[in-house]
Every structure is written in C-alpha cells, then in structure tokens.
Amino acid sequence: MKCDVCENEASVFLTQIINGQMTTVNLCESCSKAKGVTEETGFGLAEAFLTPSLRSVDSMEVVCNACGFTASQLKKIGRMGCPECYHSFREGLDGLLRNMHKGTRHVGKRPASVGGNAPQLLPRQPTSVVRGETSTPPPPPLPVPVPAQPSDVSKLRADLDLAVKEERYEDAAKLKAEIERLQPKAPSK
C-alpha cells in the first residue's frame, strides 16, 4: 500500500473514528515521523494530516466562530477560548468528558433564568466576540445573534470560511480582524 502523502510504501496505518465514520490514513516511515504520529495522542489525531478533500463538512468546526480559537490551540492547552467553543468543538467532546467525569450530562444546579430570558445586565458587548457565520444554525443553548451584513463583509466572511477550510489560519486571523474592523459592534440583544 502506498503512503497517502508521498509515493513510498506505507508502514504506519492509522485508523480513527470521526463522527461515527472510520477513516484510515496510511503513511510511510518518514512521513509518519514528519507528521509526528508517534508523539501525538488525543481525540484529534487524524485531524493533523487529513487533507481538506478527505475532511468531512465538519472541518468548519476547526475554528470557533465566536472567538477564533482553533482546535490545535485547544489540543495544546486543553482549555476552551470562550463558552461558545463547547459548541464549536463538540465533536469528540463526549469521549473526552467521559474520561474526565462521572457522566457527560449535567445534573446539578441550574440558573433560575434557564429556559426564559437570561438577565441582560451588560450594555456593552466585547468587540472581539464576532457572531457566528456557519452553514448550520447556531445551537439553541448558546444563541449567537447573526447580524445583517453589508455585502463586503459577506465577501470577507466567505473568504474566511475558505481560509478555515483550507487551514490557512494566519489568513483567517487577518480576515477576522478585518471583519471586526468593518463591523466592530456586536448587536445587543
């Protein structure tokens, strides 16, 4: 069997189940070393070398739409960037939580406001928390308002999505900054 990256004979075979689908990556000795296969562990292993074409639609989830936090940052520091990250990085989260906790479902205290409208004390929204721009609607528990967008912003957003899809994170960061500059105020609810 040939290596997925170069043409050499593959000797490292990595199988991982992502979103209930089995993905297999075949690598030769040198490519596996170059990709750091032997060092890395954790839930996003195959993520590191799946080419964009092999990725599922969920590759959009790699960056949190609300704060710009990336999956690789999460893997590195083991912490989330913002509350919305729990939605953005929900793939594989259950497995992670199962190892960490007694269960994966909260059974303790709930704010009195849950279900109804949460109190809105804060008049100013932080400028960096950009509303989500996804093909899927934002989840009900963590609503992120989607504002009406001027056309140039929509163009930037499309570019941002593409940059994320193609893993050009530096470009994505620049585009995100540009969007923030053009549209500094998050709409207050």
Add this chain to the structure above:
Amino acid sequence: MMRFATLIKNPADWMKGAGPHSEIVMTSRVRLARNLRGFPFPGFSQERQRVDLLEQVRPVVEQLPEMRDGYSEDYTDLSKIRKQVLVERHLVSREHAARSSGCAVVVDRKQSISIMINEEDHFRIQGIRPGLNLHSAYELVDRVDTELESGLPFAFDPKLGYLTACPTNLGTGMRASVMLHLPALVLTEQINPVIKAVGKIGLAVRGLYGEGTEALGNLFQISNQHTLGEAEPEIIAQIEKVIEGVVRSEQNARAKLKEDHRTMLQDQVGRAYAILRYAHVLSSKEALNLLSMLRLGADLDLVGNCDRSLIDMMLLEIQPAHLQLNAARELSPDERDSMRAEITRARLQSINGPGSFPTSQSTPGGPPSAPNDE
C-alpha cells in the same frame, strides 16, 4: 469598603472558630467557577476586554449583601507581597495572584467568602469554613452565586452545565476541598495507603497550597476531580464520607502512638517545642514540620496550656509574605529565617513546655517520662 491593613489585622472566621473534627480538619472550602456568556475566557482575551469586563462586574459583586463593608481591590493597586499574603490566607489562588491588570478580588468582612474576578474563569466564588463543614461552605457560595446570576448572564448549557475555561470544571463548576492535618498517619507510615485509597475513589490529594505543592507540615488537601454527571450535594456527601474515614484512621493512629509509642511521641513533641522556643534560624519547611508536631502535642494534651488556634495563627505568621508584611519591606531568605524564629520564640513564651505534662512523674529537672512507659 475595608482597607487591606484592617482585613489582615483581623483573623479570619475560620482561624478563630472551631468546627467538626477541628483537631484534624483545618478547613473546608468550596469554590464555584462561573463565566459570562458572550465573553472569551480570561486566558484567551485581550487585556482591554478583561479590564472592560472587570469594570462592569466589579460593582455588581461589591453590592452583594454578603460583601457589605468588605474588602475589594484591583490587582494593579496591590503589591506583590500583599497579593502573596492573600494567597497564604487562602483568599486567592497562586495563579490569580500572578496576574495583574483586569483582575480583582472581593472578600467579605469575615473572610469567609472571596470572589476572584478574571482568574482562569471570569468568576471564582470561594467559601471557607473551619473544621469538616463542606455543607456550610457550599451554602455560602450557593447563595452568592444565586444572587450574582440574577444580575449577570452566566454561560450555561442545559446538557453541559456551567461552561468553564477548562473542561475539567464543566458542569457544576464546583471544587470542594478539605485541608487535613495528618501527623499520626505520617509518623506511623500509614499515609501512603490512605492517599492511594482516596485517589482510587476519584478524589485528588495535594499539598498545602494546591496543585504541585509539597505536603509540608503534614498538611494534605483532598478534593473532588469530577464536576459533571453528579449534583453538588452528592459530590459533597461523598467527600465528607471519605474524609470521615480518613479522620477515623488518623484518630486510631494517634491513639496507637499514645499507647504504644509514648516515649517517641513525647520526644518528638518536646524537640519541636524546644527548637521553636529557642532557635534563632528557622526555614519555612522546618518551622511547618515542627509546628505540626506541636499541634499534635497540643491535641493529645502533651503541651500543657497550648491553645490550638495559637498554633494555627503561627502557621500563617511564619509564611514568607506575612513576615515581609510584618517587617514592612522585602526580606532576603536569610532575614526571613531569623525573623521566623523571632516570632516562634516570642509566641512560645506563653506556653508551658511539654515537660509539664500533667501525669508525668519525672523528678524536677529530670527528663520527662510517663508513668506507664515500661
């Protein structure tokens, strides 16, 4: 609001008061991690955002009924030594003290409740009680949390619970921890199996100042690691049950020491007293270990008129930042060691030595020995 000097001058409620099993359980603490919806966590936000958030939420925290006449300070106005004093008093975490701009702490008058703003999470609400009393510590923070949520939109997900920067705190966001003094289990070399057994149930055992610190002075912290999948009262009941078991083991070990190794015990306590009473140079580690022996002696009525709270107060006074605060300047490690000895010499003047053990039949001036020694 209260000034720093006033806060520190008064001993905290948990230092004066006694609670269940106070001879073994020093304190019970519960902390809740909470975050605001729509804001990045402090570790992934710009300084400007942290300052903004602080400016908006600090008045809300200060206006809590519990915080009336309390202490509130922005970290940019707080010296390194003062921050460290707060760490030594368990009012703020080491991690929080290392931060500056955009961070603040609000403490109630009795030093039973402290709220850290922009720690790893936007809010860390802590309650502290003397003895084994996690229930009461939880009631403190639960009430404060409920009051805060009526004015602040906390990040909460119906399935995942309270959303926290680190997934290890997800769900209840609650960490309940108990500080234990276990000298007899250490002396009788039974401490390792106890620690192992506690670890197996999914509880964490740590040293005096939390994660990665040494168990100096035979002080151990036991806390829950799981925060998701169980309700707060369940978690607390489980820890209390485990702690009661550990307390019984320590009590048995103490009884055994008194019964079978009386001479060794008296020797250890006597040496601890003598060094604390007459030394001129004491390292932090040595002083903590000696005070631990003296505390054990006091608990077993081997030290005459020694009040436990006097020893607990000394445990704080001899810590580096408290020494420097007292001296009103920065001290070199050597200066601290001599200042520390000065304090223990002075405090022990009012305590009769273990030589005056009531049932001792020793001749005056002779070495102390117990009647049923042989």
